[in-house]
Amino acid sequence: MSHTDPSAPVVLQATGLRKSFGDLEVLRSIDLTVRKGEVVALIGPSGSGKTTVLRSLNGLEVPDGGTIAVGEDLELDFSHPVADVHRYALRDRSAMVFQAHNLFPHKTVLQNVVEGPTVVQKVPRDQAVAEARALLERVGLADKEDVHPHQLSGGQQQRVGIVRALALKPELLLFDEPTSALDPELVGEVLGVMKQLATEGWTMVVVTHELQFARQVADEVVFMDGGVIVERGAPAAFFTAPAHERTRQFLDRLLNPLG
Amino acid sequence: MTPDTWDLVQEAFWPLLRGTLVGTIPLALISMALALNLALGVAMARLYGPRPVQWLARAYVSIIRGTPLLVQLFIVFYGLPSIGIRIDPWPSAVIALSLNVAGYAAEIIRAAVQSVPKGQWEAAYTVGMNRRLTLQRIILPQAVRVSVPPLSNSFISLVKDTSLTSLILVTEMFREAQEVAAASGEFMTLYVMAAVYYWVVCLALSAGQSRLETRLERHVAH
Numbered sequence: 001m002s003h004t005d006p007s008a009p010v011v012l013q014a015t016g017l018r019k020s021f022g023d024l025e026v027l028r029s030i031d032l033t034v035r036k037g038e039v040v041a042l043i044g045p046s047g048s049g050k051t052t053v054l055r056s057l058n059g060l061e062v063p064d065g066g067t068i069a070v071g072e073d074l075e076l077d078f079s080h081p082v083a084d085v086h087r088y089a090l091r092d093r094s095a096m097v098f099q100a101h102n103l104f105p106h107k108t109v110l111q112n113v114v115e116g117p118t119v120v121q122k123v124p125r126d127q128a129v130a131e132a133r134a135l136l137e138r139v140g141l142a143d144k145e146d147v148h149p150h151q152l153s154g155g156q157q158q159r160v161g162i163v164r165a166l167a168l169k170p171e172l173l174l175f176d177e178p179t180s181a182l183d184p185e186l187v188g189e190v191l192g193v194m195k196q197l198a199t200e201g202w203t204m205v206v207v208t209h210e211l212q213f214a215r216q217v218a219d220e221v222v223f224m225d226g227g228v229i230v231e232r233g234a235p236a237a238f239f240t241a242p243a244h245e246r247t248r249q250f251l252d253r254l255l256n257p258l259g
Numbered sequence: 260m261t262p263d264t265w266d267l268v269q270e271a272f273w274p275l276l277r278g279t280l281v282g283t284i285p286l287a288l289i290s291m292a293l294a295l296n297l298a299l300g301v302a303m304a305r306l307y308g309p310r311p312v313q314w315l316a317r318a319y320v321s322i323i324r325g326t327p328l329l330v331q332l333f334i335v336f337y338g339l340p341s342i343g344i345r346i347d348p349w350p351s352a353v354i355a356l357s358l359n360v361a362g363y364a365a366e367i368i369r370a371a372v373q374s375v376p377k378g379q380w381e382a383a384y385t386v387g388m389n390r391r392l393t394l395q396r397i398i399l400p401q402a403v404r405v406s407v408p409p410l411s412n413s414f415i416s417l418v419k420d421t422s423l424t425s426l427i428l429v430t431e432m433f434r435e436a437q438e439v440a441a442a443s444g445e446f447m448t449l450y451v452m453a454a455v456y457y458w459v460v461c462l463a464l465s466a467g468q469s470r471l472e473t474r475l476e477r478h479v480a481h
Binding site: 058059060088091092095096098100102103104105106115116119120121164165168 | 376378379381382383384385386387388389392396397400401404
């Protein structure tokens with residue numbers, strides 16, 4: 001369901017991202033362009049570097065080289081040392097949903113959601129609370145605002161994680177395997193929310209193992225292996241006629257795990 | 260128990276209680292409060308300070324933990340006057356006790372901060388917080404919950420350790436017991452009484468500790 005206008009403004013442009021952990025090269029040269037309203041699914045075997053790409057986009061990892069530009073006015077060139085304050089600026093533009101949700105356990109659901117807007121963005125508390133309630137209602141958690149995260153199911157926790165990200169009003173939403181830690185029967189409710197966000201026009205980069213989600217919701221699927229992008233394309237072509245042998249093998253392993 | 264001993268117990272009851280209420284307990288409370296503040300500073304210095312500050316914090320912890328409390332008390336009260344610093348018994352006791360407890364508590368707080376999962380830092384960063392805000396609003400509140408049991412143990416030890424300050428002339432409960440014992444010659448009776456007093460105070464503290472723990476345990480990250 002490709003719905004992106006090819007003339008839509010570019011929200012994210014990463015070029016030549018490189019990163020090593022010691023001797024291990026996890027990113028060799030990654031280029032990624034995401035336009036407004038586009039959903040990009042990053043797939044690949046574990047250790048392929050897809051999570052490192054995502055974390056670099058949010059400034060949680062510092063690439064050794066390459067550039068990341070968000071919007072029209074923020075561009076970081078990692079071939080020189082980048083001051084922390086500039087790297088932190090990435091976090092004003094994007095928000096992240098984690099695999100392990102990482103909700104703040106000592107705060108209620110509502111407090112988790114308004115923490116960023118009130119403490120960092122200095123939004124008046126009444127306004128932040130009203131917006132948080134509206135978002136919680138949209139993901140079906142209106143009645144949970146006063147409970148603590150550990151009182152929720154895994155799927156509910158992850159929906160709160162998504163709301164916490166949305167409340168920051170980012171230009172770009174980053175998802176790091178948001179359903180991988182969930183019991184299978186809870187995956188659907190989280191993917192459902194993400195699908196809804198896609199149709200509302202949010203710009204999203206999603207690291208995922210959910211091929212069906214990638215197929216139905218993504219505008220572009222990017223397959224990574226060994227720190228490089230092996231293949232990318234619209235889901236219809238990507239899943240029905242992958243061009244590379246490595247892509248075929250990976251898809252085959254996921255679709256027929258027993259061989 | 261002979262009638263004479265019973266009389267002595269009754270006679271010593273109030274002096275020992277007074278020693279507990281105006282000596283032992285306030286000494287422990289004030290020293291603990293000061294120690295916690297100092298320990299937080301030392302733990303932060305040890306974790307996030309520039310290299311030389313980290314080194315100083317380590318040295319402090321190492322010296323405090325590597326020397327007996329009694330020696331520390333004697334240095335402050337009997338040692339400092341020889342370099343011209345004269346401090347009364349009570350403030351000497353507070354200084355030595357709080358410096359001592361802070362050395363242990365700093366390590367407890369450091370471990371508690373480090374036990375908060377890395378994902379909590381990352382989540383706070385991604386909502387836009389800097390390190391200071393993250394520590395203040397996300398990490399320390401969780402570390403406090405983790406450090407309550409070990410800090411409670413430190414406090415209970417501190418209550419008992421105040422008995423050592425009788426040796427630098429602080430009039431706390433054990434000092435009262437010593438005085439009555441010396442006057443009456445009933446050492447066994449008075450020292451067993453003192454032991455019972457400490458035990459009762461520590462029982463009350465343990466009960467308080469369990470209640471605090473159950474209250475705090477509810478919202479901890481795993």
